Amino acid sequence: MLPLVSLSQREIDKVCDTVPGGLANISDIYPLTAMQKGLVFQHQLSAKEDPYLFELPLSFNSQASLDRFLTALNQLVARHDVLRTVFVLEDLFEQVQVVLKQNEIELKNLNSQVSLAPDLAQGPLIQLFVSDDPVDNKIRGKLICHHVIIDYVGQNILLSELLQLLRQIELPDQVIPFRDVVWLEEHTDKQRAETYFRERLGSVSHGTVPYDVVVSNVEKNQLHHESYQICQEITERIRSWCRENSVIPAAYFHTVFGLMLARLTHQHQVVFGTVLSGRGVVGSSTVDTIGPMINTLPLMLDLENVAPAQLVKNVADELGHLSDFSRFSLKDAQALSGVEKGTPLFTALFNYRQGASQTVFANAMSQHGVELLSGAQDEFNNFPITVIVDDDPDATFTLSAITHSDVPVSSVITYVKTLAEALIGNLSPHDANQSRVDNGEE
Incomplete structure (x- = not known):
């Protein structure tokens, strides 16, 4: 029954x-x-x-x-x-x-x-x-x-x-x-997932906590938003490099976010939450199924002595492995880290969202007497720092930062856009002979 x-x-x-x-x-x-x-x-x-x-x-x-x-x-x-x-x-x-x-x-x-x-x-x-x-x-x-x-x-x-x-x-x-989708999660190979997260997070003894801000319960009125649109030229260069190297753009921007956290925390090993989609794991037909199929899981990046192109490829590999466990519990994954109980493993979240912007729907619905107004609110969580990259295949990348009032939102969006535009300049066929990525340690 x-x-x-x-x-x-x-x-x-x-x-x-x-x-x-x-x-x-x-x-x-x-x-x-x-x-x-x-x-x-x-x-x-x-x-x-x-x-x-x-x-x-x-x-x-x-x-x-x-x-x-x-x-x-x-x-x-x-x-x-x-x-x-x-x-x-x-x-x-x-x-x-x-x-x-x-x-x-x-x-x-x-x-x-x-x-x-x-x-x-x-x-x-x-x-x-x-x-x-x-x-x-x-x-x-x-x-x-x-x-x-x-x-x-x-x-x-x-x-x-x-x-x-x-x-x-x-x-x-x-x-x-x-x-x-529920059935799939109930039948997840939890032992295999535990082995993966224990191997990736077991050696992490210090959480990644930029600005030393830890907040247990965020209210909407404590949040600040700021956005930035990457220009067409940089967007095309990023997409071109990713195509030539068989890397998804999500890996490029995850790398950017990791580099930002490394600079803010002066750590070469950083952990942050990434929003994963569980769509398609049941079958191709679930791609168009309505429902909450996303999950947040910790991604650990080691930035020490890695050339830029290799780092982006490493991140792509990590995302591939992580997607295999997209239905695993965040709470259980965090418990397998080496961070002392009661202290956060990470306090920053990255969300790469792919798909057409709602502007497309707004233009079409207006023909039927319905207008989609500006001011839609669709992103909220309890992390002091959230960075979103919206990837509309027919437009440029849009960066958004949402931060707690104790975190300077302008600094966060400036870091992300500067690193996003600078990293592509460090990627070339001769990358292996170039200097290593700056992990932020001074």
């Missing part, structure tokens, strides 16, 4: 009593993934506001365009089980997520005092708030999605499918259920 989770009769009754519609409205029950457990933990810690909400401001030119948008949105809720999922977190031996048969989105008033944060136990965890704008006679809206059911790639899939439905294009019949 429930192959992925073991529940007593008391616990089953608790689940049925908690979710909307009870037993008759339950389609499936399974455990949380490692990433979902982390998000739920941070959600429960946050007393003031839920830190893991994706907020997309919208504008509709008429009631008809709003109605069409809402209809399409509910079609996707019916199509993707994860958009009908709620969470039972209390009075169970193991927290579970419950797929409901029905959990339609209803419009909510943006001007009311109702919290934007959805109830994880009731759902839906994707909501649409609207209000009239008397200034331009349009309807203002805000699409809210909780990261416990959707990641950055999933957001773009959602927008893409919404656009297809607005264009009256029929979507493919087959949708891979999120339970397949």
Whole structure:
């Protein structure tokens, strides 16, 4: 009946009593993934506001365009089980997520005092708030999605499918259920993963803590953002070198981030979190599946006496190995390091995101009376330093730094852009005869 989770009769009754519609409205029950457990933990810690909400401001030119948008949105809720999922977190031996048969989105008033944060136990965890704008006679809206059911790639899939439905294009019949991703994590070779992380992190005795800033619980109002767009010439040079050396651009920018941390901490051996995608590990069809398939894992880089080109290739190899364990728990990986218990292994996060920017969807949706406004919020975590690289294949690389108020965001973005533009100048066919990469030690 429930192959992925073991529940007593008391616990089953608790689940049925908690979710909307009870037993008759339950389609499936399974455990949380490692990433979902982390998000739920941070959600429960946050007393003031839920830190893991994706907020997309919208504008509709008429009631008809709003109605069409809402209809399409509910079609996707019916199509993707994860958009009908709620969470039972209390009075169970193991927290579970419950797929409901029905959990339609209803419009909510943006001007009311109702919290934007959805109830994880009731759902839906994707909501649409609207209000009239008397200034331009349009309807203002805000699409809210909780990261416990959707990641950055999933957001773009959602927008893409919404656009297809607005264009009256029929979507493919087959949708891979999120339970397949859960099943894969439950059957991860944990012993092999433990061996890998013990070998990579066991000798690390000091955490990588730039600016000596350690924060246990970050609030949104403590964060500062700054972005920078790499010019077309540098972008083309980076892409060209990566193609010629059979290296993905993600490896290039991971190297840049590692070099920055080395300079800030004066360490030749650095560790930082990297956001990995679990898409495609179940099969090619999961690439277009909505759901939280990302995971954060520690990446250790040794920068001592390594020529620039070789360093980038080493990083590419490390990313390849790490991707084999993309479903492993961050908590378990960190526990295998040599860092003293209670002290952080790393406090900086790197996120390389590939795909079309939302500008593409904005231009297309405007033809259907829907405007995607600026000010979307889709990135939040508890790390004092986060650097994001957005790689739009049809545009240049965009760098973004998000830092805690105790960390100078301007310095971080300056470090990253300077190193990103300088590293490509150190890469050439004669690299082996060049000086080694500066690891930041003085």
